[in-house]
Amino acid sequence: MSAGAGLNPAGLDLAAIPERIQSEVQRAIQRSIKGVEYLSTSGPSLGSTPKDILHSRGTMNLYHYRPMSDEIYRVPILIVMATTNRGYILDLVPGQSFVEFLLKRGYDVYMLDWTAPKPEEKSLRMEDYVLDFIPDCIRRVQQDSGETDVSVIGYCFGGVLSLLYGSIFNDGPMKNLICFTTPIDFREMKLFQNFSDRRYFDVDGLVDSVGNVPGDMIMTSFDMLRPASRAFSQVQLWDNIWNDEYVKGYRMMDRWGSDTLPLAGEYFRQTVKDLMWDNKLFNDTMSVGGRAADISKIKVPILHAVAEHDHIVPYDAAKHLIPKVGSSDKEEVMLKGGHVSLVAGANAIKRLWPKLDSWLGGRSI
Amino acid sequence: MADKGNDPVAIWQTMIGEMEKGFNSFANQAMASPEFSKVVNQVGGASTGAQKQLGDLMEKYLVSMNLPSRAQMVGMAERLQSMEGQLNEIKAMLHQMQRASGAGDDGSSGAARPPRTKRPPSPGGEPK
Numbered sequence: 001m002s003a004g005a006g007l008n009p010a011g012l013d014l015a016a017i018p019e020r021i022q023s024e025v026q027r028a029i030q031r032s033i034k035g036v037e038y039l040s041t042s043g044p045s046l047g048s049t050p051k052d053i054l055h056s057r058g059t060m061n062l063y064h065y066r067p068m069s070d071e072i073y074r075v076p077i078l079i080v081m082a083t084t085n086r087g088y089i090l091d092l093v094p095g096q097s098f099v100e101f102l103l104k105r106g107y108d109v110y111m112l113d114w115t116a117p118k119p120e121e122k123s124l125r126m127e128d129y130v131l132d133f134i135p136d137c138i139r140r141v142q143q144d145s146g147e148t149d150v151s152v153i154g155y156c157f158g159g160v161l162s163l164l165y166g167s168i169f170n171d172g173p174m175k176n177l178i179c180f181t182t183p184i185d186f187r188e189m190k191l192f193q194n195f196s197d198r199r200y201f202d203v204d205g206l207v208d209s210v211g212n213v214p215g216d217m218i219m220t221s222f223d224m225l226r227p228a229s230r231a232f233s234q235v236q237l238w239d240n241i242w243n244d245e246y247v248k249g250y251r252m253m254d255r256w257g258s259d260t261l262p263l264a265g266e267y268f269r270q271t272v273k274d275l276m277w278d279n280k281l282f283n284d285t286m287s288v289g290g291r292a293a294d295i296s297k298i299k300v301p302i303l304h305a306v307a308e309h310d311h312i313v314p315y316d317a318a319k320h321l322i323p324k325v326g327s328s329d330k331e332e333v334m335l336k337g338g339h340v341s342l343v344a345g346a347n348a349i350k351r352l353w354p355k356l357d358s359w360l361g362g363r364s365i
Numbered sequence: 366m367a368d369k370g371n372d373p374v375a376i377w378q379t380m381i382g383e384m385e386k387g388f389n390s391f392a393n394q395a396m397a398s399p400e401f402s403k404v405v406n407q408v409g410g411a412s413t414g415a416q417k418q419l420g421d422l423m424e425k426y427l428v429s430m431n432l433p434s435r436a437q438m439v440g441m442a443e444r445l446q447s448m449e450g451q452l453n454e455i456k457a458m459l460h461q462m463q464r465a466s467g468a469g470d471d472g473s474s475g476a477a478r479p480p481r482t483k484r485p486p487s488p489g490g491e492p493k
Binding site: 020024052053054055056057067069070071072073074106108118119120144145147190191194195197199200201202205206209210224225226227228229232235236239358361362364365 | 384398457
């Protein structure tokens with residue numbers, strides 16, 4: 001509708017008011033109908049891209065996704081998920097699945113995903129993850145694919161584990177490394193630093209009493225970074241409940257966000273002491289199982305994708321990765337979005353995924 | 366259509382967004398203080414200790430009632446998971462053997478895999 005004729009001195013388009021009222025009444029009716037529907041149905045099925053479990057051992061699961069292309073790149077990809085979260089964030093629903101995107105673009109995709117560690121796994125340490133789980137999965141990917149080279153993609157703390165692996169096995173089979181929102185300088189994760197202030201946070205007492213650190217506790221610490229957001233998201237959900245696409249997206253993200261994994265006690269203790277307190281990765285003093293993990297030893301091509309509005313891993317915590325690695329072929333790309341929207345959802349489809357494909361394709365032959 | 370500046374719904378949505386940012390920012394400032402860390406960790410530590418003691422007490426109670434405790438149920442679940450894991454291992458091995466023998470076209474992982482010959486598209490959009 002053209003502006004001008006119907007505008008009153010206050011700038012209100014009087015002619016549009018009945019149309020607006022009608023639209024809002026329709027939305028109010030839709031909210032009631034869809035609200036009932038929301039409460040009586042479950043969310044979309046997530047992580048449903050066809051896959052096979054290649055190997056499962058305690059907290060560790062190795063999946064192989066079935067190819068969706070007539071021809072695939074020579075080098076397979078191993079995705080290493082963050083130990084706090086489920087891998088289905090990268091495989092939401094058809095059309096919004098990063099894994100499906102990779103498969104359709106001709107990649108052979110494997111994923112190292114985690115389940116909640118069992119009580120007897122409370123003694124798992126960083127060395128179990130870096131010196132055992134990842135190398136074991138790499139071996140199995142090599143065996144299954146018949147290829148020696150493997151590209152590794154690490155998300156968040158999965159990126160930290162991949163970096164530690166790459167620095168220790170720097171002459172190993174890793175051909176390319178892609179990190180998403182990977183922290184290096186843990187001093188810059190300021191609220192986490194404050195929550196784990198060594199003067200007040202008795203990590204030994206906590207781990208010794210609970211064994212594995214409960215997922216609820218981890219989730220609460222993430223929620224506390226934006227304490228109002230969960231409540232306000234409910235208001236926004238009600239506001240948009242007439243919109244099926246919004247509700248679908250909300251349910252996917254809400255379910256994933258509430259599905260935080262517990263952490264193995266010793267692994268948590270090491271993470272707090274070595275990374276949060278002593279900042280060893282940034283200070284180049286990190287070691288795993290007595291083996292120096294100096295990320296400057298990494299020489300393979302590396303891409304680091306960071307998010308402009310990441311409240312979990314702020315840019316100041318992540319920006320040191322690229323300067324510190326020893327690779328000559330290295331690139332950092334900063335994209336709009338937050339910690340999760342960088343990798344999943346509408347933003348990721350438009351921004352990160354095509355960027356990754358254009359970077360990795362030529363390096364996967 | 367009224368522009369966004371005069372649209373009450375848009376104003377409401379903007380207000381909600383700003384309120385969220387404001388609350389988060391305010392809370393983040395409060396949580397950045399050492400006092401906050403001290404209080405939270407004291408309360409959290411006490412609560413964790415109490416939960417642990419309650420859990421131990423409940424375990425003894427269930428034993429006396431001849432009921433399975435959570436730990437025993439978890440133990441059974443672990444046995445089942447272990448069996449599932451071993452089945453998956455066997456399945457993966459069978460798939461590998463099937464693939465090695467060149468059989469299978471059922472769409473499962475046992476099916477012949479596509480050739481690893483893909484090249485990235487050229488700048489013009491065509492595969493090289």
